[in-house]
Amino acid sequence: MTADTSASSSLTVRLLTAEEWDGWYGKLEIAFGGEQEQPEERALWQELTEIDRSLAVCEGDEIVGGAGAFSFRMSVPGGAVLPTAGVTMVGVLPTHRRRGALTALMRRQLDDVRARGEAIAVLTASEPAIYGRYGYGVGSWRMAVTAPRGRVAVPVPVEAEAPELRLRLADPAGAGPACEELYASLVPRRPGMLERRPGWERLPLLDAPGSRAGHSALQCVLAEERGSGRLLGYARYAVKDAWVNNNAAGSVRVRDVDAVSPQVYAALWSYLLGLDLTERVTAGNRPVDDPLLYLASDPRRLEPRLEDSLFVRLVDVDAALAQRGYATPVDVVLEVTDEFCPWNTGRRRLRSDGPGKGTSCERTDRPAELALDVRALGSAYLGGVTLAALGAAGRVAELREGALADASRAFASDLAPWLPHGF
Template structure:
């Protein structure tokens, strides 16, 4: 069967949100639904209709995202869901294909998303472009290395998050271009970051804030909640870190000490931190950082020529890459990539390919953390000229490692 697909109207918002409620198994509060609706770009939603029934949905946040060497307009894919009654009917495939065509026509060279299920999006050309760490630290064993940076001018301030929103935004905006994968936050996104309803607390306490500042201004902040528990009369609280951003190493170290030294807290739990978070280097006993490694951001190269020519490269490279792309046929050809410190040029070519790869592999490498060499060893990337994959992998690598930091 085929299902007509079009953007929803504002009047169709309840049906749109009902599909998400069924697909994800949650029910938002009226306040949350209003916040969500306020952040919806209705012209960038898509819904598949089975008669009057909304059978599947998706949407996009229009972002400016940091990539190696700069920023690019990016389609932040979100709200992907299909009614349980309409699974295995091609609804999702139709929505994803239509959406990628719309993104291409709009001129956005890449799309990005957080995957609720990591098995889904590879078949639409998305690659695992950023990873993260979820970890727990025993606060009683969290001493820092002796060389940890300190700045006597810095002080910690306890603050109510909503009252310091301007300062938090200033810090975030100042560092957003420093790491691939981060994106500029709209005002509505800041409302979500600072939301403090019971649903947002997940059984913990109110949202709290520490600010690192000196006489010149704010240099970093941490947002967290505390779940105060006791065992046999002994404090056993858990601090759940939501965000920690800083503009320099001393501010990073001070904020981490601030959350690790919290009274009545025996463990700090942090979800979705960058894999090169400074805390991985600051602990005197690194084995006290108990971590789980997971996928974070997935990237889809929608326009190979524009995407590859719009980022910087860590090393000179000159290769012919044959891209396979079953969904976006305009990408499926050979491209000559020539890049150095002065810039990059990407042109279609009929020359023999040095390597061949699926577009998902290109998306996985795009932000600088791709595993092209591992994919070569796995047989997912094919090399026709010896050393071509290593050269491309070295050129596309980047530090710091990519990370978005906030689910959209």
């Protein structure tokens, strides 16, 4: 049984057809303000769209909104990479808001996610306040950071028996396959990262001229082991030329920096912060615990800004909790409430023997020790928002003394969760 969340009687929700995609996407562009994407961007999103997961809300024969989902696999604490629904392309025409259309879309979509056996749904929110009522909680944050060239140095740490590095400029597309292989090796290390299915390797290379905002074409520098040529790291970036009173004042916009070791990561940032004819370097999406914060010679010169990133929704609480790892042993009874997906409401016992050990999450009649809603549980799921912090905000109630601290330690992640790119 599910909650009654139907749209007004004049609106219906159905699957999209491939022939309708262009008009459907155009309606979504209007819902987001009316600015049309560049042709290259639009073409890629059309290729990546999963038609059998795309929904249209209609009034009669007219499409007035929609929602979609991607079939992702996402890393979770403990290193597992789990099937995850990536909710996307959600919008309703301004003429049809406040009529239950979005709620009907969310109802149909979450029922479909459950039927597919995906225990987790995630999204990035244009307006975070909207999605809390459907059980999504902010599960990861991102950091935008700006560093002044010449005022911040990044010393390269000395590593015993570290390979000698060579930095080499390369065509981003030509270097793409090797960079993708390196990226894939990093996914299990940090929660919240997405495996890139076929076709998604094109997203980090997307470089529509109309979206460059005065920057150069995308550039790519590779960090390779001297002699063998083995790829150890890469950075993708663009440079904007500028002059003030005949002095160079360009800027560097960093898109990606990935590396297999601290030495390589530092070498790439040292390169980016040393580019000639520039005065600042900006990266719009880095983890909140990015090593740059601790590598920088003068962290006060950095200008970090915190932003919400990935919102997490547990569609099957028992399966989701049983499939992630835990930092310490834990045995706790959770009382979970979920108004939108009531099949999750109830009491369950979560038990784990610790890292790499057996875990179970099963319904129980034992007394509850922690009480929380599914939104708070989604926030804590990837380990970037602690249960203790949620408790301090009144989002988790401790019913047994010590249960909150024990569970909070168990849910923690060594590395902060991070979504490397949008969808």
